[in-house]
Amino acid sequence: MQNEDLNSKLNKRERYKARLRPYDYFSEFEDLDFENLGEGDRFFLQDFGIFTTDFLEDEFTMRIRIPAGRISPEEFSYIADVVDEYDLTIIITARAGLQLHDLDESNVLEIWKKLNSHGLTTWQSFGDNIRNIVTNVYDGRGRYCEIETYPIIMQMQDYIVENPRYVGMLPRRVSIGVSGNRASVTSFFANDLYFALALKDGIYGFNVYMGGKNTEIAKDADIFLLREEVFDFFKAFVEAFYLHGSRFSRSKTRLFYMIENIGFRYFKETYRKRIRQNL
Numbered sequence: 001m002q003n004e005d006l007n008s009k010l011n012k013r014e015r016y017k018a019r020l021r022p023y024d025y026f027s028e029f030e031d032l033d034f035e036n037l038g039e040g041d042r043f044f045l046q047d048f049g050i051f052t053t054d055f056l057e058d059e060f061t062m063r064i065r066i067p068a069g070r071i072s073p074e075e076f077s078y079i080a081d082v083v084d085e086y087d088l089t090i091i092i093t094a095r096a097g098l099q100l101h102d103l104d105e106s107n108v109l110e111i112w113k114k115l116n117s118h119g120l121t122t123w124q125s126f127g128d129n130i131r132n133i134v135t136n137v138y139d140g141r142g143r144y145c146e147i148e149t150y151p152i153i154m155q156m157q158d159y160i161v162e163n164p165r166y167v168g169m170l171p172r173r174v175s176i177g178v179s180g181n182r183a184s185v186t187s188f189f190a191n192d193l194y195f196a197l198a199l200k201d202g203i204y205g206f207n208v209y210m211g212g213k214n215t216e217i218a219k220d221a222d223i224f225l226l227r228e229e230v231f232d233f234f235k236a237f238v239e240a241f242y243l244h245g246s247r248f249s250r251s252k253t254r255l256f257y258m259i260e261n262i263g264f265r266y267f268k269e270t271y272r273k274r275i276r277q278n279l
Contacts, residue, residue: 014247022047022168034105047168049122060103063125068135069096095132136181146204147180171245172253192255211256221264236271
């Protein structure tokens with residue numbers, strides 16, 4: 001009875017997740033009738049990078065993850081060929097991903113297969129996931145770069161993308177920025193989680209800032225990490241948000257509100273516990 005009362009308080013998205021994990025929904029993917037999608041289908045498809053707008057339900061958009069905004073000439077050329085073949089529109093997103101517009105029910109699945117079978121991924125580029133992870137445009141280049149963050153970002157992406165535990169299962173989307181440059185051409189403080197280059201005892205690493213969003217600046221969590229510690233902290237962070245983020249009122253599900261409730265201490269303790277378990 002207690003579980004029934006709890007489930008009744010979940011927001012609509014969480015009630016869908018409680019009935020079926022997005023990862024398990026994927027087994028139904030190829031049998032979908034894209035001309036007759038239900039509300040649940042449109043919700044789950046977001047976790048694989050496919051979505052529509054409320055006012056254009058027959059026109060699909062597809063978002064491609066481009067970790068750190070880096071893409072090879074071969075990958076971009078392939079995407080451009082797909083865009084040309086299907087007469088699509090391509091834009092760059094605010095998080096350095098690529099977004100394809102003007103898909104329809106006759107070609108959306110075919111295009112999805114082409115992209116995801118060519119070393120690219122649309123997984124978790126939308127929905128309640130870790131979104132495309134961003135960094136400085138001069139990452140790994142120039143005299144101001146002290147730590148190249150691309151290898152760290154790829155570790156994070158490889159861990160999260162297609163992970164059955166987390167695909168679409170976070171309480172809300174999470175934006176992450178990482179910068180290893182002494183001079184940045186953009187600000188990353190609107191991210192939920194930001195790893196900022198820092199110098200401590202003569203060694204470069206990262207200070208952790210958390211809780212940013214459109215109307216809030218991420219706050220200093222008083223955590224310093226060496227380069228090799230960032231990935232373990234990331235894993236502990238994702239698990240903590242998965243377990244303890246609010247799943248009730250949609251307006252209170254961002255990381256910002258979890259921090260308001262439990263503070264930064266919990267993240268420190270979770271990280272230290274994970275480190276001890278790995279020893």
